[in-house]
Amino acid sequence: MSMDWKTRLKEQLDPDCLLWDDASLAKYSMDYHHFSPVLARELKDKVAECIVSPRSAEELDLVLSILTEEKVPVTVRGNGTGNYGQAVPLTGGAVINLANMNKVLEIGDGYMRVEPGARLGKMDEAARECGQEVMMMPSTFHTASIGGFISGGFGGIGSITWGTIWDGFVEQITVKTIESPPQTFTLTGDEIRPYLHTYGVVGIISELRVKLAPRVEWMQWAVTFEAWQDAVRFAMELASDDSMMKRLVSVHEWPVSQYFKALKLPAERSAALLEIDEQDERKLLEAISRHGGQIDRRITADKYRKGIGVSDFTWNHTTLWARKADTSLTYLQTTHTWDHVFEEMAVIKSEFPEVMQHLEFNKQAGKLRIAGLPLLTFTSDERLNQLIRRYNEIGASVSNPHTWDLEDGGRSFVHRKLWELKQANDPYLLLNQLKLKEYKPDLTVS
Secondary structure, X not given: OOOHHHHHHHHHOOHHHEEXXXXXXXXXXXXXXXXXXXXXXXXXXXXOOEEEOOOOHHXXXXXXXXXXXXXXXXXXXXXXXXXXXXXXXXXXXXXXXXXXXXXEEEEEOOEEEEOOOOEHHHHHHHHHHOOEEEOXXXXXXXXXXXXXXXXXXXXXXXXXXXXXXXXXXXXXXXXXXXXXXXXXXXXXXXXXXXXXXXXXXXXXXXXXXXXXXXXXXXXEEEEEEOOHHHHHHHHHHHHHOOOOOEEEEEEEOOOHHHHOHHHOOOOXXXXXXXXXXXXXXXXXXHHHHHOOOEEEEEEOHHHOOOOOOHHHHOOHHHHHHHHHHOOOEEEOOEEEOHHHHHHHHHHHHHHOOOOEOEEEEEEXXXXXXXXXXXXXXXXOHHHXXXXXXXXXXXXXXXXXXXXXXXXXXXXXXXXXXXXXXXXXXXXXXXEOOOOOOXXXXXXXXX
């Protein structure tokens, strides 16, 4: 890597596409990894040398050609709402910010074609105007880009019905290689899988086609319970009822709900936050009555996406609000066993009383899952690792959010094949360096 690459970028690109000042370098080298005190420490001072924001596929090709020829490390980002340091440049070089490639290119019957920087909230708004809606999105949908979501996320609002990014949501992607000139190719079906939740280590996605679902008129609810177990049983019943259309089933053990100031929920009560089809209101009311719930918030469908919504306090927005109140708090990502969730939570509560439970109900491959995003006060790496080990021992697996390494954090594709694909698409190994370990057959079992 020579200093000439900076000169070449300045000479060949519109100045509006380039940022060099220290404040911008720091801003666009960050994501929300500060949710983890471990990552905040390990990624401190990791910063790019230039931020490049192409506005078209043609500008992106030019940028990739220059950076490849000069052997410059490349880190791609959407809007930086990820939590694991996916968008942090570990070895300097250039950050390619795709936020300006944000067009909705086409809306058809059951699908939408977009550029990678398109924001999920805008996508959903455009789809709903056409009688459709985006199947799934993170709680950060107002800001999060579709490219960043499928590269670094897995599901969210909508996953209780439609599953995760691996369940057919992404129908087609266009990928660019890190070469000069870049190759561009289109993938469908199972060929897409290596690009899902792999932090952009194997290629740059320049266009996507995603599935849309029919529009639903969503009512929003906050229902509270005196006992945490009752809140969970209520949520399990709703999640299991396929006759009721749902976009969100999220439950929070007291005192987690104390951090949701705007919802003004009562103290000492655990909360369920819901998005339910307005046509299913009667069924919901019956379920609330059966489980002894109290309705503390009922928002009619005509107010959906107008002002603050219950989803603004779910998924990792829960962690965000909690940390605004207490920066010593952090979180984990777990998957509970459906039939043993109460026993698993009881073990954790008895041995780690600092843990506050937060569960998100979803589906993957058609099967119901209980994702945990428990909050806890961080005291030491040792205590955190003890908790992770204990969760795994009792059968509630952990995808570790306190590592930037793709494999340690729970990669979703066979290591050997992922490494082979990286070598093909990124022959100089410039893309998101250090996030994917080299595959070594004598040391690693895939």
